[in-house]
Amino acid sequence: MNSPLSVSLAAIGIQMTLDVLESKFWAIAAQPNDTDCSDVDGVCPLRCDSVDIACYMIDNNGFVIISKQRNDAGRFFGEIDGSVMTTLIRMGMFKRVSLFDYQAMCKMNSHSVSSARPLLSPFYGLASALKWFLSNFLLFLLEFNFCGFWHTEHFVDAKASFSVSSAHKKRGDILQPCDTEYPSFVYEPSVKETNSIIKCGRCQKMFVVQQIPDSNLLMLVVQADCDCSKQYPPITMEPKEVKYIL
Structure with a gap:
């Protein structure tokens, strides 16, 4: 454009491997060896490779990017430590947001209501049983070979085989369209830093979290020697089917 008010827009970024990002993160997060620890109670200087603490880098939706356990990368932090995530939600650093999937597939409920005609009278059941017996008896007569009684030399032995039809599959394996609701968690950027102590029975868990500028x-730095899993279950992001009242 030739207008003097035009502005050129561009986006600048950098791409690096997770290994490089981890190495830089661990180096920056470690306190130097000459740190003044005279007024500090506990381990000093602190390093993320210590067995007493667990360090995490998480994004604004609570998913782990860096952890000492490589298998934690990509997981939701609430599944790893429900006590800390619950406290962060209560403190307002994260808020829960409900999302909906209107094109989901759910397992069919085995106790779902059927549109078939109910058995209003025992005669319906008796008639159905009689009909089934007659149809199978006629089919038996059509398929039975009476010549086999006199000419058995024309027959060969065959191994019995069994096949499972789709009607005998587990009803739980059948999927049907449905609407689901699943939680999502969003970081509140107005809270730059916070810390707290979680009481978990016989121990206390301390943690501190700070936004990376x-x-x-x-x-996120968490005390690792206190297990709070019994008091605080994991926070999962499993979807739930939406039931509509018609």
């Missing part, structure tokens, strides 16, 4: 990432 100029990014949508958070650094």
Whole structure:
């Protein structure tokens, strides 16, 4: 455009492997060896490779990017530590948002209501049983070979085989269209840093979380020697089927 008010827009970024990002993160997160620890109770200087603490880098939706356990990368942090994630939600650092999937597939309920005619009278059942018996008896007569009684030399032995039809499959394997609701969690950027102590029976878990400047990432340091899984179950993102009242 030739207008003097035109502005050229561009996006600048950098791409790196997870290994490079991890190495830089661990190096920056470690306190130097000459740190003044005279007024500090506990382990000092702190390093993320210590067995006493667990360090995480998570994004603004609570998914783990960096952890000492490589299998945690890509997982939702609430599934790893429900106590800390529950506390962050209560403190307002994360808020829960409900999302809906209107093109989901759900397992058919085995106790779903059927549109078939109910058995209003026992005669319906008796008539159905009699009809089934007669049809199978006629089919038996059509398929039975009476010549076999006199000419058995024309027959060969055959192994019995069994086949499972689709009607005998588990009803839970059948999927049907449905609407589902699943939770999502969003970071509140107005809270730059926070810390707390979680009481878990016989122990207390301390943690501190801080926003990494100029990014949508958070650094989270958690005390690792206190298990709170019995008091705080994991927070999952499993979808739930939406039931409509018609």
